[in-house]
Amino acid sequence: MILPPRNRLALFLLSLSLLIPWASSRVVQFELDLTWEDVEVAGAVRKAILSNGQLPGPALRLKQDDEVEFLVNNSLPFGTTVHFHGIQQQNTPWSDGVPGLSQTEIQPGDQFLYKWTASDYGAYIYHAHTRAQIDDGLYGPIYIEPRESVERPFHLIATNQAQSHELQAMRDAEKKTQPIMLTDWRAFTSEEFLQIEMASGLNGYCASSVLINGKGSVVCPSRETIQALTTDAQRGFLEGGELTDMGCMPPTASFVGAYALDLSQAPRGYYEGCTPSEGPTEVFHVEAASRYASFDLISMAGSTALVFSIDEHPMYVYAVDGRYVEPVLVEAITVPIGARYSVLVKLKSDPLAAEDTTEYTIRAANSYANQLINGTALLSYNTSSKASSSSSQPYITPSALNATATTTFLNDSAIIPFPILTPSPDTTQTHILNVATINTSYTWTLGNTSYSPNNDLLSPPELFNLSAIPAQYALTTLNSTWVDIIINITTAGQPQHPFHKHSNKYFVIGSGTEPFVWASVADAMRSIPERFNLVNPPLRDTAVSPASVDGPAWLAIRYFVQNPGPWLLHCHIQMHHSGGLAIAVLDGVDEWPVMSNPVSSFSITST
Numbered sequence: 001m002i003l004p005p006r007n008r009l010a011l012f013l014l015s016l017s018l019l020i021p022w023a024s025s026r027v028v029q030f031e032l033d034l035t036w037e038d039v040e041v042a043g044a045v046r047k048a049i050l051s052n053g054q055l056p057g058p059a060l061r062l063k064q065d066d067e068v069e070f071l072v073n074n075s076l077p078f079g080t081t082v083h084f085h086g087i088q089q090q091n092t093p094w095s096d097g098v099p100g101l102s103q104t105e106i107q108p109g110d111q112f113l114y115k116w117t118a119s120d121y122g123a124y125i126y127h128a129h130t131r132a133q134i135d136d137g138l139y140g141p142i143y144i145e146p147r148e149s150v151e152r153p154f155h156l157i158a159t160n161q162a163q164s165h166e167l168q169a170m171r172d173a174e175k176k177t178q179p180i181m182l183t184d185w186r187a188f189t190s191e192e193f194l195q196i197e198m199a200s201g202l203n204g205y206c207a208s209s210v211l212i213n214g215k216g217s218v219v220c221p222s223r224e225t226i227q228a229l230t231t232d233a234q235r236g237f238l239e240g241g242e243l244t245d246m247g248c249m250p251p252t253a254s255f256v257g258a259y260a261l262d263l264s265q266a267p268r269g270y271y272e273g274c275t276p277s278e279g280p281t282e283v284f285h286v287e288a289a290s291r292y293a294s295f296d297l298i299s300m301a302g303s304t305a306l307v308f309s310i311d312e313h314p315m316y317v318y319a320v321d322g323r324y325v326e327p328v329l330v331e332a333i334t335v336p337i338g339a340r341y342s343v344l345v346k347l348k349s350d351p352l353a354a355e356d357t358t359e360y361t362i363r364a365a366n367s368y369a370n371q372l373i374n375g376t377a378l379l380s381y382n383t384s385s386k387a388s389s390s391s392s393q394p395y396i397t398p399s400a401l402n403a404t405a406t407t408t409f410l411n412d413s414a415i416i417p418f419p420i421l422t423p424s425p426d427t428t429q430t431h432i433l434n435v436a437t438i439n440t441s442y443t444w445t446l447g448n449t450s451y452s453p454n455n456d457l458l459s460p461p462e463l464f465n466l467s468a469i470p471a472q473y474a475l476t477t478l479n480s481t482w483v484d485i486i487i488n489i490t491t492a493g494q495p496q497h498p499f500h501k502h503s504n505k506y507f508v509i510g511s512g513t514e515p516f517v518w519a520s521v522a523d524a525m526r527s528i529p530e531r532f533n534l535v536n537p538p539l540r541d542t543a544v545s546p547a548s549v550d551g552p553a554w555l556a557i558r559y560f561v562q563n564p565g566p567w568l569l570h571c572h573i574q575m576h577h578s579g580g581l582a583i584a585v586l587d588g589v590d591e592w593p594v595m596s597n598p599v600s601s602f603s604i605t606s607t
């Protein structure tokens, strides 16, 4: 729920004389005051993190090349850090916000000044990177307006006679692009959730509601509805049973693994025990005369893969993870946690026509097998006529499947960057990182071991002491080299993990659903060349591994090391990340930044 700001959002735009004489940029100062308060979300009150009194936090709007000074004022009763998701942090590794790697936690009552350059345009996110605080609501959208000189891909959409008219409408829509934050919400604080996980042995994979820009309701579907909407994928794990009243998978061995559980420690609302409550619904207002509306779809969910769709409104996807792509027209988009999709929605020209409705349902439905859950919002045309009572026609079902015979879903593997960028045809190093649960249902490996929570406490952090982190939790690279990482999903039944790499983006060069038995991409390409794309692969900072439905699977990424520093590579499903599905990527150890005293340089005690 969006509350009236308690503290005024302080956003000062200063035109400063420049330190670097040949560049032209402005300094943008943004202050985020974090508080821990009783908040009503989806109709129920619990403690949550507010950012300048809001949840989600206020939008940070920038222009490409801006110098950002982002001051975090920690008025929370616990330590925190803020990460800028997708921001490259070229030459500013101290501003990446990962405790133990780039900084120590900002203590209660302390402040920390992050400084970075908005070198890339597009849609990004700021969010907590300490413990599981994202699930308490610490996130907000960032939008960086491209330089005028950056070529837009809109001419690939407008192909009719009125092209220039049409192009202008698209450019205007892009200028006014609005964030749509998709999240999920639980009845428990993140620390309570982690406690329940440890006490019960059961991985926390359920939510009570899906929120759109912080708004939503807790809906408890009837047993008949649940039965009717249960998918084949879910039946594959149910072992003959049924979903709980929250729409959640019960903890069957085929779903959570054959680990010892103590379900008496799992309170009502953890995976069963639905309590309905009604909250507000987000409404997006558009005007038919604008002809197009632009939205940045952003997921900061904890445990859901939300399929986004607007009834009766196809969408041109024109940017992914902040960067332009060759536009594709789709009716539904799966938004993995941490990913961003910018879309142009062609508006109806005549919503006033007699039987036309002026309100269209916006849907966000979970596609993971863990839970049947969805949220809704409204796209509303500003017209003088009253909204008709007829309801709009959905493209997707509440189970995130096609609701029509022809619904088109975005195919992530077919996304082509605009302009095309080509990775190196070969690589210097290959790291094969195995992914599986180990010892408990909530502990995961990425590589040879599970990333330890103790790594978050390294002081001084890794950036300031290259030997701080034990070797098994990190991989190292040399600057100016190409690196391959194979995410090796070794067991069946794993969901699509959204892999986020901090700092610069990677090419998604291949994926498959067979055991990855090769030593390198070059080896694999001799056996299964059709699984790879080195010509025009997607460029991402967050991409999913394939679901390992029947057996092992893999994802191959390739990137150029260009920004020395300690960067995390991790699954963005919150409880997988908390369970150790992460590794420190020490990029460019041969050119490691030399820094003196981190605390006095970058943490300030008063404004």
Ligand SMILES: *[C@@H]1O[C@H](CO)[C@@H](O)[C@H](O)[C@H]1NC(C)=O
Pocket (backbone or CB within 6 Å): 007, 031, 033, 073, 074, 075, 108, 109, 110
């Ligand atoms: C920053 O936090 C302190 C307490 O931690 C509070 O007194 C102060 O008002 C906050 N500043 C702003 C601008 O919110």
Ligand SMILES: *[C@@H]1O[C@H](CO)[C@@H](O)[C@H](O)[C@H]1NC(C)=O
Pocket (backbone or CB within 6 Å): 210, 216, 217, 218, 219, 374, 375, 376, 398
């Ligand atoms: C989920 O979808 C169903 C069917 O469209 C709808 O009845 C229900 O209200 C939706 N849930 C929420 C929280 O919007």
Ligand SMILES: *[C@@H]1O[C@H](CO)[C@@H](O)[C@H](O)[C@H]1NC(C)=O
Pocket (backbone or CB within 6 Å): 285, 286, 287, 382
């Ligand atoms: C549309 O109408 C809503 C509600 O009356 C109003 O808040 C909003 O500003 C209007 N938007 C535009 C673009 O006129």
Ligand SMILES: *[C@@H]1O[C@H](CO)[C@@H](O)[C@H](O)[C@H]1NC(C)=O
Pocket (backbone or CB within 6 Å): 402, 403, 404, 405, 406
């Ligand atoms: C969804 O797509 C499948 C496969 O194309 C088709 O068989 C099915 O009928 C579609 N569902 C609906 C409700 O149209």
Ligand SMILES: *[C@@H]1O[C@H](CO)[C@@H](O)[C@H](O)[C@H]1NC(C)=O
Pocket (backbone or CB within 6 Å): 411, 412, 413, 414
């Ligand atoms: C998605 O795109 C890839 C690459 O073009 C293609 O190989 C694959 O078959 C497509 N998947 C679907 C479901 O259409």
Ligand SMILES: *[C@@H]1O[C@H](CO)[C@@H](O)[C@H](O)[C@H]1NC(C)=O
Pocket (backbone or CB within 6 Å): 438, 439, 443, 449, 450
């Ligand atoms: C798994 O359990 C074994 C035996 O207790 C222990 O030695 C090992 O460290 C554990 N591994 C992880 C990643 O927790």
Ligand SMILES: *[C@@H]1O[C@H](CO)[C@@H](O)[C@H](O)[C@H]1NC(C)=O
Pocket (backbone or CB within 6 Å): 459, 460, 465, 467, 468, 469
């Ligand atoms: C750096 O980390 C290593 C390994 O933990 C530790 O032995 C050493 O004391 C640390 N150096 C400093 C300056 O803290």
Ligand SMILES: *[C@@H]1O[C@H](CO)[C@@H](O)[C@H](O)[C@H]1NC(C)=O
Pocket (backbone or CB within 6 Å): 447, 448, 471, 472, 473, 474, 475
């Ligand atoms: C994992 O173990 C293998 C084999 O011992 C080793 O080659 C590799 O470097 C290790 N990886 C990491 C990230 O420690």
Ligand SMILES: *[C@@H]1O[C@H](CO)[C@@H](O)[C@H](O)[C@H]1NC(C)=O
Pocket (backbone or CB within 6 Å): 432, 434, 488, 489, 490, 491, 514, 515, 516, 517, 552, 553
């Ligand atoms: C990757 O996983 C497959 C099983 O899917 C396994 O056969 C292979 O040995 C693993 N690779 C490495 C390097 O551990």
Ligand SMILES: *[C@@H]1O[C@H](CO)[C@@H](O)[C@H](O)[C@H]1NC(C)=O
Pocket (backbone or CB within 6 Å): 479, 480, 561, 562, 563, 564, 588, 591
């Ligand atoms: C690291 O490599 C990149 C790309 O070659 C280069 O631009 C950058 O200057 C290098 N950094 C250092 C510190 O040498």
Ligand SMILES: [Cu+2]
Pocket (backbone or CB within 6 Å): 496, 497, 498, 571, 572, 573, 576, 577, 581
């Ligand atoms: Cu995961």
